[in-house]
Amino acid sequence: MGIQMILNAKAVYGVPVKIYTQDVDEESLIQLRKMAQLQFVHSHIAVMPDVHVGKGATVGSVVPTKNAIIPATVGVDIGCGMNALRLSLKAAQLPDNLSALRNAIERKVPVGFEMHKQIKAKASTLSPLDKQLQVITRKHPALTRMLRHFNSTWQKQLGTLGGGNHFIELCVDENQDVWIMLHSGSRGLGNVIGTYFIERAKKEAQHRFGHVPDKDLSYFAEGSTSFDDYVEAVAWAQHYAYENRREMMRLVLEAIRPLLPSFQMTKEAINCHHNYVQKETHFGEEVYVTRKGAIRAGLGEYGIIPGSMGAQSFIVRGKGNPESFCSCSHGAGRKMSRSKAKQVFSQQDLIAQTNGIECRKDKSVVDEIPAAYKDIQHVMANQQDLIEVVHTLKQVLCVKG
Template structure:
């Protein structure tokens, strides 16, 4: 085990927060959110903050929250099961076409992305008519979803099969990358899409109603929780597990469609999954830590148990990493999920210009317009500093640099 890198933030009236943030800035809003969560009576031992930690809605992004006897839906959030998928191919950089715009175009045609605002038109980020493989994949989830909607009819209105195998917006992406040996990888980032959002939002509001009904005062309403043993706890665990399965399947479908698209524009036959990884970074599961069974919520954090393979992306113009977990018990066997935002989307749009973005993404075939300024590399923390801060959590297996990036 490498030297420990965390610093401990004591919390009056709560458990401490162990923070892997040396050399990485942490804003005071994020610290306040961490302190509020640490004061909840059912936190087990301590909270772990990853080096990409930053303020979020409901809970701090980049936090690992272990609990006993309760679960906080807003700590999981509304993009349940959001995560990464990466696959190494047998292609080399020299096998790619000279014009990478053709590659980007092929991926954009194969994977619905973005979002159409307003009514009257089909959302461009969904399927108008889901292809047969998507319909078949949906059948593996539909029976469990029907059971959920019989108990909670409001969930039935969510986009589900029409979003399966689609990207979304914001920081979700599909990338073509080269590793340190010029081998070609496909890497993508997305979650449970519209149906996960509806499930997350519904149960977050349900938890808040329960708190009000039981006259439980909270330091922050977003810390509303379900006590273990209640019907709502059981139902939420079932719903969140389903959404996590949807998210993992969503990434697998996108990966399959991306590989098929590449085969149309790259004449050389290639293998698609020499090495493949599919990992969540917004999720909850029951695990054993320090000899106890606990509920671990990772909000923008990846499981990094001994030997676990994970993916830590940078930004549109920086490196990303394939990592192997070291199983550090103090982090509840976790690591960061990316570089982490250094500023809000609004701040990034005010501070940077299209010209700044073009310069920062030089050499990457990607969107270079005003609508992606909030995703420009400067809006994120330096990925190198983030990786340095967590050398006791993971070891780097591969270093990737994107050459094509598709965003919604």
């Protein structure tokens, strides 16, 4: 299926919103209509089939802008994304009971609010990050006051999972090959950078391109000092998120090796963002493309689309569809809020819906119950014009924050 809904802006100025599903909540439609009124949006806004309302901007939106960036559209989990790696193991080589593997991973990789007691990342990883961060904090010293024990915290959080919908999984594909798949972002400092610049944009209230219909859509105009500083800071956070996933993958491999037959990593390895901004060329113009809950799916590019903790996930290859700005969904997408999920579902529901999966099944993760998410099969059916499936994965083990 292709585009299923088009919102035509009714304001004095506006661009169309092209949506790859009919399953869109009213709050998201309101957010999208407001965003479509911005004069610096290029061509149209593309909305992926996992769309749902988000803080500041709609999750699943792909927003190309000329000469401006909206920090709230990138969000606070800057660089959040996926990492997947296929191993030379078959499902039959996994132990019948996976609890020891899960415990080993949880001992190696801190989850939730936890961090490493000592810095784990190598100096070759930390040094360039630290050097660039010092440039940023010299210009914006307030950042250092927004994170407790600033310098040690960001370094000790490198290689940690975080909470919410972040996860580490062992999966098995259609060929019975074993994969490691994980989902995380730029941790506490990414959140601080996002929050700081979102509030700065609201305070500065730049109006070079006219009034904005919502404070959450406050932007930085290209050529301003704040624009340059934000581009620099967001690039740092995206780099940090990428390295965080790499470090976690290294630690997961260390954790599971002693408990499994000898294995090698294959060449199939993917590390991709789904909350980020970068400069690209679309419809003949160089623009800043912000993907909030969407991954790049350029022609031949590989990506990862996870389902919920009880559903299938997919390794995909992009078709380079220009109408989606070479993008596709970043997952299944929530169909109810975390608070509502906790009201509607019980611990027993969680146990039933994660039957056969080695994972936490306590009350504190009920908000991540599979039924709180959209049907991943329906989401995938709605984006056949955007990607092709290369591998279908099913988790057998899941670590949650």
